[in-house]
Amino acid sequence: MNFVADSTKKSRVRGRPRRFDPEQAVAVARELFHARGYDAVSVSDVTDALGINPPSFYAAFGSKQGLYARVLEQYAVDGAIPYADILREDRSVAESLAILLEEAARHYGTNPAAAGCLVVEGTRCNDVGARDAALAYNIAAETQIRDYVAMRHPEAAASVTDFVATTMFGLSSKARNGHSLDQLLASARMAGSAIEFVLRE
């Protein structure tokens, strides 16, 4: 039984074949982690959802943290905000950041079954390893923002980035606490206006 949508993955390996697709399993786990947070999802929640037994899980992912690392990886590829596309040089820094915050609101508030940001929420969990893994992605994102702002507003880069990050954390929290997409968008726009004020020429 081959599961991969294949056409490329025919390199049969020795031994008994897997009965599940790890990448698809990561997607299922990602939904669980996004919906409930790292701490609130147990390994047996995941194995139950996948219809597999613990040994299969540990053979494939090594540990709960190992799975989470894979989830973050996948999220960065097709779930996270496309910073590079938003932080463009052909518009003002303030405009880009306002769009970024609106995009964050949309990402966090569109799907009530996965409210908030997987990475942001991950930085707040109670497992040191998982937290640090999420933090690495968070720091990378904030660095990207800071570098972008610094190109044209070096003196304001640090404080503006802190404000943007603080707002994103607030939006993620409030998304998880029930704020609607409209509420999140309104808050994001308000924060955007503050940035415009600070970065006015």
Added chain:
Amino acid sequence: MNFVADSTKKSRVRGRPRRFDPEQAVAVARELFHARGYDAVSVSDVTDALGINPPSFYAAFGSKQGLYARVLEQYAVDGAIPYADILREDRSVAESLAILLEEAARHYGTNPAAAGCLVVEGTRCNDVGARDAALAYNIAAETQIRDYVAMRHPEAAASVTDFVATTMFGLSSKARNGHSLDQLLASARMAGSAIEFVLRE
């Protein structure tokens, strides 16, 4: 029920006397909960810190949630932001809210061993009962803000309150994630300027 701050702690009661002061125990638990969050503090963490055994704990507080309710109560009395003092009628709404946010930054960032807001962080925990208990205090605070704004800016009350709350959640998160007091204050002031802009006459 002795041990109340009754200076004449003489109201003896029948039965074996307690070896610990419940109110002081709540204060110790409050430090733990504030430092690590509800989920990350176990009952045995608390009993160890107090030097008592579980039955004494459960006789006094009923449950972990029962203790947490007492902690929130105490925090509301002498730990939380004094909303009533800040939301005054003799200054502009925008000014009051800016001061409120600065005060939040100070509350969240002054003590690194108790970063963030106990109530705000409580609304994000994984225990339904504790979360709802914290949420009640959070809702009360936001209602107070909304009512205050509505007195002079009824049309903006909802969105401005959402923005203030979102900012406070962001500040609390970032305080816990290591932002310094100065960073928090700068972000709070930036948010304050957005409010001033929105509520300009």
Added chain:
DNA sequence: GCGTTAATTTAGGAGGCGCTACATAATTCT
């Protein structure tokens, strides 16, 4: 001293957690 009351200590139950030892099944290579 005696009975009542209430907090204490000791000991542990029920259940969940992340994780694994072990034997077995399914596949490929020789």
Added chain:
DNA sequence: AGAATTATGTAGCGCCTCCTAAATTAACGC
């Protein structure tokens, strides 16, 4: 066909969680 390899299912380990039953101790009123 048989060896090698790898995933599987069963079963459960060790630890931690919140919480409690039972016996004991320290105060009271009489």
